[in-house]
Amino acid sequence: MKFTTLLSIAASALMASQTTAFPTVKEGVSEQCPNGYEVRPEWSQMSRKHRKQYISALQCMINKPSTVNETQVTSQYEDNWYTHQFPGHAIHFTAPFPPWHRHYVYTYHQELRACGYEGAMPFWAWDWNSDDIFKSSIFDADPEVGLGTNGTYEAHEDGSPVHAFAVTNGGLANHQIEYPFPHTFQRNLQTLPKGSEQPLDRFIKPEEVEKVLSFDKYEDFHRYMEGAPPHEAAHLIPGEEGTMGFAGMHGAIHRMVGGDMATIIEYQAPSWCPSFESDESANYGANASPNDPLFFLHHANVDRVYAMWQDRDPENRMYAYGGFTFHNYTTQEGTGVATLNDTMSFGFLTDDIQVHEAMDYRQQYCYVYADKDYREEDNLIDFFAEAFQW
Numbered sequence: 001m002k003f004t005t006l007l008s009i010a011a012s013a014l015m016a017s018q019t020t021a022f023p024t025v026k027e028g029v030s031e032q033c034p035n036g037y038e039v040r041p042e043w044s045q046m047s048r049k050h051r052k053q054y055i056s057a058l059q060c061m062i063n064k065p066s067t068v069n070e071t072q073v074t075s076q077y078e079d080n081w082y083t084h085q086f087p088g089h090a091i092h093f094t095a096p097f098p099p100w101h102r103h104y105v106y107t108y109h110q111e112l113r114a115c116g117y118e119g120a121m122p123f124w125a126w127d128w129n130s131d132d133i134f135k136s137s138i139f140d141a142d143p144e145v146g147l148g149t150n151g152t153y154e155a156h157e158d159g160s161p162v163h164a165f166a167v168t169n170g171g172l173a174n175h176q177i178e179y180p181f182p183h184t185f186q187r188n189l190q191t192l193p194k195g196s197e198q199p200l201d202r203f204i205k206p207e208e209v210e211k212v213l214s215f216d217k218y219e220d221f222h223r224y225m226e227g228a229p230p231h232e233a234a235h236l237i238p239g240e241e242g243t244m245g246f247a248g249m250h251g252a253i254h255r256m257v258g259g260d261m262a263t264i265i266e267y268q269a270p271s272w273c274p275s276f277e278s279d280e281s282a283n284y285g286a287n288a289s290p291n292d293p294l295f296f297l298h299h300a301n302v303d304r305v306y307a308m309w310q311d312r313d314p315e316n317r318m319y320a321y322g323g324f325t326f327h328n329y330t331t332q333e334g335t336g337v338a339t340l341n342d343t344m345s346f347g348f349l350t351d352d353i354q355v356h357e358a359m360d361y362r363q364q365y366c367y368v369y370a371d372k373d374y375r376e377e378d379n380l381i382d383f384f385a386e387a388f389q390w
């Protein structure tokens with residue numbers, strides 16, 4: 001192709017981008033959001049500048065001292081997962097799962113901001129990538145702008161591992177986690193992870209998202225989306241009562257990414273690792289999934305599905321709420337009656353809030369989610385610059 005042809009393709013793509021791309025701050029303001037609503041982008045829609053800032057901000061969090069009262073936690077980066085593990089029984093398989101994680105992702109975004117990241121919180125649209133989930137742009141080995149790919153497995157002759165699913169590329173290559181035991185953060189990408197009865201990518205299809213949006217009752221929506229605990233038969237999940245291994249779209253991603261993302265699931269832990277098994281008394285080691293930065297992009301997408309569900313019928317769904325406040329893994333029963341006035345705790349990370357404060361995401365947090373055709377301003381310019389080495 002002639003260079004002039006390439007230039008004219010580039011130019012028309014750029015012009016098209018100016019007509020179809022949304023501005024970074026959406027038109028329209030409200031009393032609560034005088035600066036408008038920021039648009040949360042999919043990772044692939046971000047500008048190179050923002051992806052680069054995002055990686056630097058992670059490094060900055062790794063270098064910031066911890067503020068939690070736990071001497072083994074060494075950085076602000078680790079504070080995040082520590083905060084998540086603490087209330088484990090109260091925030092998973094219980095009513096607060098959607099609003100608790102919404103506020104948690106928002107808080108994380110504030111930490112990124114304090115570390116120089118200027119963009120909106122990005123998400124990983126697994127539903128847009130479900131045909132070949134591990135080809136998502138989020139798996140990128142680039143040390144400046146990538147979040148890394150699969151972990152590497154390499155064994156000595158005696159079978160002991162050299163690299164045990166350690167992520168050795170991307171901006172967080174070989175990142176060491178100190179707590180609850182020292183290890184390099186891990187991924188083991190599998191659509192059919194060990195212990196699963198069926199490939200789990202079926203849970204993240206657009207049809208599944210469409211189905212979950214159709215439930216009118218908050219509890220039905222929430223349970224179908226979060227999935228059932230790994231070793232429990234699904235109950236109270238519409239149409240899935242008694243099903244073992246009903247991962248749901250949320251659970252499927254955790255299990256398919258594996259490694260740190262799946263540490264709530266004990267059978268994922270390699271035999272030579274101290275067990276991550278969820279222990280009723282201490283809940284030790286469970287819920288360490290925020291060690292992997294993919295956690296927050298995954299949960300931003302979980303939040304996007306929640307936001308879409310609310311937007312289907314705002315009058316009835318924006319403040320819809322209900323279910324249990326506590327999940328007992330031994331009895332496999334939920335207890336407690338959840339209300340909008342319940343307090344949600346975030347440990348040392350940020351102030352407690354009440355559930356109703358995390359419901360109307362647009363007015364309470366001032367963001368919206370990008371559509372498929374959205375691109376951050378210089379995303380296309382970056383694309384051509386990289387393709388043609390400008």
Ligand SMILES: *[C@@H]1O[C@H](CO)[C@@H](O)[C@H](O)[C@H]1NC(C)=O
Pocket residue numbers: 069
């Ligand atoms: C930290 O935790 C210890 C042990 O639980 C407790 O005695 C101490 O008061 C805590 N310190 C702060 C500042 O919360």
Ligand SMILES: *[C@@H]1O[C@H](CO)[C@@H](O)[C@H](O)[C@H]1NC(C)=O
Pocket residue numbers: 134150151152153187188189190
């Ligand atoms: C990821 O790595 C593991 C361990 O080497 C391997 O079994 C698995 O097939 C890899 N996943 C993908 C999607 O390549």
Ligand SMILES: *[C@@H]1O[C@H](CO)[C@@H](O)[C@H](O)[C@H]1NC(C)=O
Pocket residue numbers: 089280281328329330331
């Ligand atoms: C779960 O229920 C069992 C049986 O009633 C009880 O002994 C245990 O303390 C409960 N676990 C928690 C964390 O409350």
Ligand SMILES: *[C@@H]1O[C@H](CO)[C@@H](O)[C@H](O)[C@H]1NC(C)=O
Pocket residue numbers: 339340341
């Ligand atoms: C929540 O608190 C408000 C005022 O504090 C009260 O009017 C309302 O009835 C409470 N709602 C629930 C569900 O408890």
Ligand SMILES: [Cu+2]
Pocket residue numbers: 084092101
């Ligand atoms: Cu969680």
